[in-house]
Amino acid sequence: MRTKANAAFSGLTPTGREARVVGWKMRCTAEWIVKVGLLLIVAALLGQRSAAQLEIGNDLSMGLNGNIGFNYNGNINQGDSSHDLGLSGDATLHGSFYSPNFLNFNIQPFYNRAQTNDLFGSVTNASGVNANLNLFGGSHFPGTITYNRVNNDTSQFGVPGGGIGLAQHGNDQGFGVSWSALVTGWPTLTASYSIADGSASIFGSPDQSTQTNRDFIVSSTYNVHGFRLAGGFTHRTLEGNFIDFAEGTAEQVQSNDSTNTYQFNAQHGFPMQGAWNVGWSRTAYTFGFHDGSSSDNSGASDNINGNLTFRPATKLTVSVLGSYNDSLLGSVPEQVQNGGGLSSLGTFRGVLLGAQANYQLFNNLNVQGNVNHQQQEFLGHSYSATFYGGSANYNLNRNFLGSFSFSLAAFDTANQLGNSNLGFTSNVNFQRKMWGWDISGNYSYSQNVQTLILVYTTSSMGYVTNARRRLGTRTFFMAGYSGTHSGITQNSETMNSADRVSSSITYGKYSANAYYSTAKGTAFFTPNGLVAVPTGLPPSAISQDSLLTYNSKAYGFNVSATPIRRLNLSAGYSSSRGDTIDPSLSLFTRNDLITGLGQYRLRKVFLNAGYTRLRQSVGAPGTSPVVVTSYFIGFSRWFNFF
Numbered sequence: 001m002r003t004k005a006n007a008a009f010s011g012l013t014p015t016g017r018e019a020r021v022v023g024w025k026m027r028c029t030a031e032w033i034v035k036v037g038l039l040l041i042v043a044a045l046l047g048q049r050s051a052a053q054l055e056i057g058n059d060l061s062m063g064l065n066g067n068i069g070f071n072y073n074g075n076i077n078q079g080d081s082s083h084d085l086g087l088s089g090d091a092t093l094h095g096s097f098y099s100p101n102f103l104n105f106n107i108q109p110f111y112n113r114a115q116t117n118d119l120f121g122s123v124t125n126a127s128g129v130n131a132n133l134n135l136f137g138g139s140h141f142p143g144t145i146t147y148n149r150v151n152n153d154t155s156q157f158g159v160p161g162g163g164i165g166l167a168q169h170g171n172d173q174g175f176g177v178s179w180s181a182l183v184t185g186w187p188t189l190t191a192s193y194s195i196a197d198g199s200a201s202i203f204g205s206p207d208q209s210t211q212t213n214r215d216f217i218v219s220s221t222y223n224v225h226g227f228r229l230a231g232g233f234t235h236r237t238l239e240g241n242f243i244d245f246a247e248g249t250a251e252q253v254q255s256n257d258s259t260n261t262y263q264f265n266a267q268h269g270f271p272m273q274g275a276w277n278v279g280w281s282r283t284a285y286t287f288g289f290h291d292g293s294s295s296d297n298s299g300a301s302d303n304i305n306g307n308l309t310f311r312p313a314t315k316l317t318v319s320v321l322g323s324y325n326d327s328l329l330g331s332v333p334e335q336v337q338n339g340g341g342l343s344s345l346g347t348f349r350g351v352l353l354g355a356q357a358n359y360q361l362f363n364n365l366n367v368q369g370n371v372n373h374q375q376q377e378f379l380g381h382s383y384s385a386t387f388y389g390g391s392a393n394y395n396l397n398r399n400f401l402g403s404f405s406f407s408l409a410a411f412d413t414a415n416q417l418g419n420s421n422l423g424f425t426s427n428v429n430f431q432r433k434m435w436g437w438d439i440s441g442n443y444s445y446s447q448n449v450q451t452l453i454l455v456y457t458t459s460s461m462g463y464v465t466n467a468r469r470r471l472g473t474r475t476f477f478m479a480g481y482s483g484t485h486s487g488i489t490q491n492s493e494t495m496n497s498a499d500r501v502s503s504s505i506t507y508g509k510y511s512a513n514a515y516y517s518t519a520k521g522t523a524f525f526t527p528n529g530l531v532a533v534p535t536g537l538p539p540s541a542i543s544q545d546s547l548l549t550y551n552s553k554a555y556g557f558n559v560s561a562t563p564i565r566r567l568n569l570s571a572g573y574s575s576s577r578g579d580t581i582d583p584s585l586s587l588f589t590r591n592d593l594i595t596g597l598g599q600y601r602l603r604k605v606f607l608n609a610g611y612t613r614l615r616q617s618v619g620a621p622g623t624s625p626v627v628v629t630s631y632f633i634g635f636s637r638w639f640n641f642f
Contacts, residue, residue, distance in 0.1 A: 066091030069636030101138025170200030187222035274310025301327030441465035460486035496521030514557035552578035
């Protein structure tokens with residue numbers, strides 16, 4: 001079949017035909033240029049400032065500004081390609097009725113927006129809206145209504161201390177309303193209700209997870225005769241459905257959690273520049289985890305605490321404290337509960353009484369002493385112990401040391417059988433300029449400082465160091481290293497660690513940076529990712545069947561440049577490797593990401609281009625990866641319509 005050009009030019013000599021083809025192509029090109037030019041002219045005319053604010057009648061006032069663009073988008077997903085032309089942009093509509101204090105609103109829609117500010121670049125083009133309405137802001141009864149929705153957004157399935165995690169995409173929306181009563185001389189009252197739900201799928205996995213949150217909160221404050229009183233009630237529900245792909249099956253997992261929390265707090269001044277505070281809270285909870293077998297727990301947690309602080313002398317500060325808790329589970333993070341990783345915790349009751357004194361001996365020397373007594377009941381056993389502690393914090397600043405400071409605290413534990421353990425914390429800071437380098441560092445270590453249960457020991461340490469130097473008039477170099485290690489000393493399987501090395505160099509308008517990180521330890525599997533095992537939990541409280549070990553490595557680099565005025569270019573590459581092992585299965589993940597962005601500004605017109613390539617695999621060794629490539633090119637213009 002002949003093309004239109006060949007049909008129109010048939011019968012001509014070769015020279016004439018070639019001339020007509022060239023002329024036809026030039027006309028097509030000219031028509032395209034004219035269309036784009038007309039579009040830019042119309043955009044420029046529309047973008048002229050007509051008024052700072054549009055007023056409709058005497059009561060309604062509005063303003064509208066934003067960006068409107070036209071893009072060519074391409075996408076290649078597992079070999080299947082698609083292309084389209086279309087509009088894109090975002091806007092902000094704001095205004096008020098009668099008075100900003102009476103009613104004001106803000107609406108921010110966005111459409112087909114390339115995620116140039118997102119970790120995963122333009123893999124997906126998100127669309128949605130954020131909106132809020134404020135009512136009666138200048139009265140005793142202000143209120144707020146909010147709504148948000150985003151479709152086809154990208155996010156991360158997290159890995160503790162690792163690199164970029166796993167890329168996932170999904171939809172989210174939320175609605176909330178809040179109202180207050182703020183009448184002079186009366187207790188304040190604020191009530192709010194919010195609901196949010198979302199769904200997400202990891203690239204490379206056919207399974208989808210969903211989650212719904214509902215929160216109802218009521219709070220009140222009141223000042224009377226020097227007392228500052230506060231109270232509140234919170235009802236929260238969380239429902240999730242996801243596939244625990246770490247188990248190697250497609251079995252649906254359901255988790256649900258519901259809590260009702262009541263709380264009250266009172267504060268008042270005390271002689272000798274002091275103050276006291278007492279608080280009470282009660283949480284009634286139920287949570288369940290169903291993956292073929294059921295794991296349901298319910299109960300209540302009561303907590304009472306108080307403290308008194310005063311200064312009997314100029315350099316002496318004294319504090320007295322006390323607390324009571326009747327449920328260990330009330331101290332467990334909600335995300336761990338929903339991961340289904342807890343054993344039946346049984347009865348727990350704990351009482352803590354303590355006192356602390358702090359004295360500024362010299363300008364650069366501070367000493368501190370404390371004594372705490374704990375009595376606890378856990379899983380049918382009673383424990384009691386008395387902690388004696390002391391610390392000294394000394395800051396030293398000398399030329400031969402640069403800037404150097406350190407602190408050391410020691411704690412001796414005694415119970416009815418005598419001294420049982422010695423714990424301590426230490427912290428060292430260093431900063432100095434040496435041979436043209438600005439060097440800084442910090443190291444901290446703690447062991448058995450405070451635990452929920454008396455019968456085990458925890459330890460943790462962290463370290464960070466940075467070096468920076470000016471290499472030339474416009475050249476700077478920086479390198480850094482950081483790491484953390486923590487765990488339960490008696491159980492080496494609960495150790496978690498993470499290390500990261502990074503560096504960057506800047507030369508005028510050009511810069512480059514790179515990093516390498518590793519992480520390993522034990523975690524629970526939750527709908528939002530892997531959650532590291534909290535070191536504050538005793539081994540007997542953790543369900544060993546729910547634990548899995550993880551090991552991840554990640555590295556990457558990024559370069560950016562402004563070679564000419566108004567032109568910004570950037571490109572990056574990142575890669576992560578990981579594996580998780582439960583008692584019976586190994587799961588491997590791999591993630592490679594390439595991104596590139598370019599933008600040129602011509603007055604209020606921006607020429608934009610972007611490229612993203614994601615290669616990701618999740619599953620058993622040898623699982624085929626999913627490959628998604630996305631790119632776009634187009635222009636946008638900022639407008640201030642009214």
